[in-house]
Amino acid sequence: MTARLDHQGVPVRGWAGRFRGRMGITKPPQVFEGSSVQVAGLFPFVTGASMPIHGAPLGLDEMTGALLCADPIAYFETLHLINNPSAFVLGKPGLGKSTLVRRMALGMNARGIMPMVLGDLKPDYVALIEEMGGQVITLGPGFGTLNVVSIRDAQEAAAKLAAAGFDREARELIGDARGRRQLILSTLLELQRRAPLGDREEAILGAACELADEDASLPDPELADVLAIIRARPERVRTAALDRGDDEVYVALTDHLEASLQSLATGGRLGRIFAGQTTTPMHLDRPVVFDVSATEGTGEDVQAAVLLAVWNYGFGQIEIANTLGLAGLAPFRRYAIILDELWRTLRVASGMVDRVDKLTRLNRSEGVGVIMISHTMADLRALKSEEDRQKAAGFVERAGMVFLGGLPAGEMPRLAEVITLSGMEQSLLVGWTDPPQIAVHDLSGELMNTRPSPPGQGKFLMKIGGGDQPGVAFQIVLTDLERELGVMNTNTLWEGFQ
Amino acid sequence: MASFADQTYGNWRRVTSWGLGEMSTAATATIWAALLVTVLTFMTAPLWVALIPSVITVGLFAAFWFRDRDYWTLGDRLVNWVLWQWRKLRGEDAYRSGPLSHLPVQGFHPPGVASSLVLLPDGADAYGRPFALLELPHADSYAVSLAASPGGDGLIDPAQLDQWINGYAQFLTELSNESSITAVKVVVDEEPDSGALVQRVVRDSLADDAPEVSRQVAMKVAETQGGHVRVRAYVTFTFAATTAGGVKRDREDMYRDIGAVLPELTAQLSKVGIGAPVPMTGLDVCETIRSCWDPEAGEIIERERAMGHRTALTWDQVGPVATETAWSAYKHDSGVSMTWFMTRPPSGAVPGRILKPVLTPHAVIDRKRVCLMYRPLDFITGQARVEQAKNKVDFDLTKTTRPSTRKQQERAQVEATATEESWGASILEFSLAVTVTLRHEHADMLADARAVMEQRFGKAKLLMRPAWGMHDAAFVATLPIGVGLQSHFAFTRFSGAS
Numbered sequence A: 001m002t003a004r005l006d007h008q009g010v011p012v013r014g015w016a017g018r019f020r021g022r023m024g025i026t027k028p029p030q031v032f033e034g035s036s037v038q039v040a041g042l043f044p045f046v047t048g049a050s051m052p053i054h055g056a057p058l059g060l061d062e063m064t065g066a067l068l069c070a071d072p073i074a075y076f077e078t079l080h081l082i083n084n085p086s087a088f089v090l091g092k093p094g095l096g097k098s099t100l101v102r103r104m105a106l107g108m109n110a111r112g113i114m115p116m117v118l119g120d121l122k123p124d125y126v127a128l129i130e131e132m133g134g135q136v137i138t139l140g141p142g143f144g145t146l147n148v149v150s151i152r153d154a155q156e157a158a159a160k161l162a163a164a165g166f167d168r169e170a171r172e173l174i175g176d177a178r179g180r181r182q183l184i185l186s187t188l189l190e191l192q193r194r195a196p197l198g199d200r201e202e203a204i205l206g207a208a209c210e211l212a213d214e215d216a217s218l219p220d221p222e223l224a225d226v227l228a229i230i231r232a233r234p235e236r237v238r239t240a241a242l243d244r245g246d247d248e249v250y251v252a253l254t255d256h257l258e259a260s261l262q263s264l265a266t267g268g269r270l271g272r273i274f275a276g277q278t279t280t281p282m283h284l285d286r287p288v289v290f291d292v293s294a295t296e297g298t299g300e301d302v303q304a305a306v307l308l309a310v311w312n313y314g315f316g317q318i319e320i321a322n323t324l325g326l327a328g329l330a331p332f333r334r335y336a337i338i339l340d341e342l343w344r345t346l347r348v349a350s351g352m353v354d355r356v357d358k359l360t361r362l363n364r365s366e367g368v369g370v371i372m373i374s375h376t377m378a379d380l381r382a383l384k385s386e387e388d389r390q391k392a393a394g395f396v397e398r399a400g401m402v403f404l405g406g407l408p409a410g411e412m413p414r415l416a417e418v419i420t421l422s423g424m425e426q427s428l429l430v431g432w433t434d435p436p437q438i439a440v441h442d443l444s445g446e447l448m449n450t451r452p453s454p455p456g457q458g459k460f461l462m463k464i465g466g467g468d469q470p471g472v473a474f475q476i477v478l479t480d481l482e483r484e485l486g487v488m489n490t491n492t493l494w495e496g497f498q
Numbered sequence B: 001m002a003s004f005a006d007q008t009y010g011n012w013r014r015v016t017s018w019g020l021g022e023m024s025t026a027a028t029a030t031i032w033a034a035l036l037v038t039v040l041t042f043m044t045a046p047l048w049v050a051l052i053p054s055v056i057t058v059g060l061f062a063a064f065w066f067r068d069r070d071y072w073t074l075g076d077r078l079v080n081w082v083l084w085q086w087r088k089l090r091g092e093d094a095y096r097s098g099p100l101s102h103l104p105v106q107g108f109h110p111p112g113v114a115s116s117l118v119l120l121p122d123g124a125d126a127y128g129r130p131f132a133l134l135e136l137p138h139a140d141s142y143a144v145s146l147a148a149s150p151g152g153d154g155l156i157d158p159a160q161l162d163q164w165i166n167g168y169a170q171f172l173t174e175l176s177n178e179s180s181i182t183a184v185k186v187v188v189d190e191e192p193d194s195g196a197l198v199q200r201v202v203r204d205s206l207a208d209d210a211p212e213v214s215r216q217v218a219m220k221v222a223e224t225q226g227g228h229v230r231v232r233a234y235v236t237f238t239f240a241a242t243t244a245g246g247v248k249r250d251r252e253d254m255y256r257d258i259g260a261v262l263p264e265l266t267a268q269l270s271k272v273g274i275g276a277p278v279p280m281t282g283l284d285v286c287e288t289i290r291s292c293w294d295p296e297a298g299e300i301i302e303r304e305r306a307m308g309h310r311t312a313l314t315w316d317q318v319g320p321v322a323t324e325t326a327w328s329a330y331k332h333d334s335g336v337s338m339t340w341f342m343t344r345p346p347s348g349a350v351p352g353r354i355l356k357p358v359l360t361p362h363a364v365i366d367r368k369r370v371c372l373m374y375r376p377l378d379f380i381t382g383q384a385r386v387e388q389a390k391n392k393v394d395f396d397l398t399k400t401t402r403p404s405t406r407k408q409q410e411r412a413q414v415e416a417t418a419t420e421e422s423w424g425a426s427i428l429e430f431s432l433a434v435t436v437t438l439r440h441e442h443a444d445m446l447a448d449a450r451a452v453m454e455q456r457f458g459k460a461k462l463l464m465r466p467a468w469g470m471h472d473a474a475f476v477a478t479l480p481i482g483v484g485l486q487s488h489f490a491f492t493r494f495s496g497a498s
Helices: A072-078 A097-109 A126-131 A152-163 A167-193 A199-214 A223-232 A235-241 A247-266 A293-297 A300-327 A342-346 A352-359 A377-382 A386-398 A409-418 A423-431 A480-485 A492-496 B025-044 B047-065 B074-090 B158-175 B196-205 B212-224 B251-269 B282-293 B295-306 B379-399 B405-422 B440-459 B471-477
Strands: A032-035 A057-061 A067-069 A086-090 A113-120 A135-138 A288-291 A334-339 A368-374 A401-404 A459-464 A472-475 B094-096 B134-136 B141-148 B181-193 B228-240 B322-325 B330-332 B335-344 B367-376 B427-439 B463-466
Touching: A032 B405, A057 A097, A057 B212, A072 A334, A072 A368, A086 A097, A086 A386, A097 A113, A097 A126, A097 A334, A097 A368, A097 B212, A113 A126, A113 A300, A126 A135, A126 A288, A152 A167, A152 A300, A167 A199, A167 A247, A167 A300, A167 A352, A199 A223, A199 A235, A199 A247, A223 A247, A235 A247, A288 A300, A293 A300, A300 A334, A300 A342, A300 A352, A342 A352, A342 A368, A342 A377, A342 A386, A352 A386, A377 A409, A386 A409, A409 A423, A423 A459, A480 B212, B025 B047, B047 B074, B141 B251, B141 B282, B158 B251, B158 B367, B181 B196, B196 B212, B196 B295, B228 B251, B282 B295, B295 B427, B322 B471, B330 B471, B335 B440, B335 B471, B379 B405, B379 B427, B427 B440, B427 B471, B440 B463
Parallel strands: A086 A368, A086 A401, A113 A288, A113 A334, A135 A288, A334 A368
Antiparallel strands: A032 B427, A057 A067, A057 A472, A401 A459, A459 A472, B094 B322, B134 B141, B141 B228, B181 B228, B181 B367, B322 B330, B330 B335, B335 B427, B335 B463, B367 B427
16 A cells, blocks of 8 residues: 555555654544434433532432532532522431531531531531631520611721712612611511501611611610610601601600500510611621521521521622622632521511522522521421412522422422423432331340441432433532541431441 | 333344445455456366366355355455564564654654544634534545543433434434535543542542541542442544535634634534533544544643643644553554444344443443444445445346345345435434543553453444554544544445445
8 A cells, every 4th residue: 555645745544654653544434334323322411420620519319429519609600500600408307407508518618618508407517617717696586686676887897988989889779778677677577466467567667777777876776675666656657657746646646656666666576686786797708607596496487587597698798798899898718608498588587588588599609508498398388378389489599509308299290390200200209208227126125237228318319400411419428527526417317327 | 101102223234335245345346357367267278277277267156156154255354464564574563753753753652543634723713612623634534523521321311312312313314415515523521530530539639728627528439439430422524625516625724614613503402411522622632632643641641631720732742752562452652543444234123322331431341432434425335335235136036036044134125225315314324433542551451451341242232343453543533633544544435335
């Protein structure tokens, strides 16, 4: 075979001569033919890769045996795989949701992101945050108070922004803080009286709070101060009340509001938690957990009220820190907000879903990820109106990524409405709810088989962006380090977890 | 359990050249010539002299008639071995590039059949995406590659897989419409990583001021749990410079025409389960080819890519510095490779996941490339082939009164193919090759790797033969650069598959 030369002079099989690597092709590969429909059957794309290595290291991918790294901030900022930095965790109780979130929090913290647990009911995260050197704020009946009226932090931050020339941001910040305050106050009052506020009452409240803001003698106004302002009947409040100058009308209009405010400010049904200055202000340069486990014995609406107030406070502070950080007036920090037991607040009254939605929204969400945890979609059935149920399902739908633990078969139709799940994925989720094997004891009472744990424990399915792509099933295995720290035990059932 | 779709595929025929029995054309011609010489010698020379050519003829006949399992004849093996010895004698089984080489060109060019390739500057397709063209001067063709990341079939329903395969069949059928595409090569490149890459990336992402516990836990998880599997799919299209109508196109024309066709090709390929393929730029091609030839450099490239940095490679740096070809393996820079060619596709009807055992990663195998090479036939040629096949089978059947079951089955297969073709499917020629690369520090595991792959081939019902004596050319054949070995072998058309 003579060497054929192309116009550049390089021979077709390589240069001839010693050490020049000319290749010899004695027999080309054998060729087969078929119709395109049949040849497509030798389908080459039946193996998948593991996800890229960005995010908190979570666990073993069950299909590929690779390490799955994921968290909402990495997936949003670095990988651009989701369109907003939020994650939702759903699963039957006892299968390890808290462990998943704890591991994610550790992984994010290792990259410099601060986990902020706004409301820990069990408590699941207190030990972890302490270990991280973070701040634990305890709130409960007899433990600590939270001021829901003062917007001093926002005012100070707005002053800084205005001084640096960021007028628009300053105005937005104040407006946002005022809106938040109005929302939380009206929600708390509604929970207190178990009935919605009238529109006049809302106007009165708003006017009174604005007056409290402007009063220089009240650096940190609290509920008692607002009550005092309403009782003092200043002009602005009377205009808002539309009493047309008549004192009797004013009293009639403000009577119910005063009563509700009074019991909120002095310790009524919802306790004294909102009656006073904030005992422990939240720091924004380290992880924070609000330990509200002391509210466990109180009523559902008390718990909901405390959670909502904590969310309001936490989101408000983070919004301030973020705005300052983005403007360059303070170090820019990144936060991962963890909202546990979402369902407890959603079902406590009608129309809660909207409020929770507004409270947990940030105007500037750069560098802030939100992780919401709930049990199952069935929790939402407790919501009274269909409208509320749809809106609540919207939480899951809007989340950038969803982590699904074991879920019962009855859940699947409801879940399929918000996320696309293939038949195999559904059977996987249902399989993870299988009960553990029965502990077998011999005659002397010794345990014969290894400590039983449910087969689906620590197993989750991660779905991204609506679920059009197949999900990633992974397993969390605790490392020795985590076990030593003892921070990962939710309950003693897990001591045998391997 | 959900019922699995029973879609199966088969009906592949070997492409053989026309000859006596199952001998190739070249062999037949040789036999006839030898017979002629024998007869002439009988007629002119004494008997004992005529015995020599007759013995030779019988020997040739024996060498070229009997075929083994791999469809190779004794003559093929002999020719293979002789040519290999010839190469060794001439010292062409080694390659050195760079400053100490004997080559007339500077730099580290790819060796052998890849040495005449020219990487042209990036052009832009109709959507403005950059793509690189590789010119294959001796084949008067240009190659362009697309890259994609397959999502895999882990948790998808069988119905979804069938949809993907249908999409793939449509893609293959449409290829025949593009008259200037002479070949398509699909390469699935997978590289399992034991964990070194994961650990490095996680370690680099840790923040210095993060608490110790978070950093430790993150590293511990990365160290003890799982590695990483990187799978990439490359689809390389080879366009002929001369159109079907005989018009010769220059580089400008090729850029324009290929740029116009690329969006449609990527659109068709986005329905086959590999996400949306993206055209490869010159830098992508250089990095990919370099990492194939030098796995250590490939690791560095991969790590930098994971951190978001790119190299500044050019085509004259992608080749290996030193290679040594042996009968049974190919040593190149920091790797050693073996390649197999398919000698028989799965017989009978097989499901769409048939190639899965071949595609699944294995710990022993550092890098694997599975390459499917297609040559679409235009509709006229396809029809002619189908007619030809039908005539041949019919002729075979008429020769005996009791045709064997195999012959009858063959007839049924050809009928089915003809039916599909009349319904719009196109006819394709295809071949399969698999290259396995090990890092040179694992070179002693080559025998293990071979055993693993041969077992996997068995599971996939494929018969594969190592490319004895041409591992270097076979290595280049599985690279996503559009080099096909058929055109290098002068007698291809006549020796066909022999």
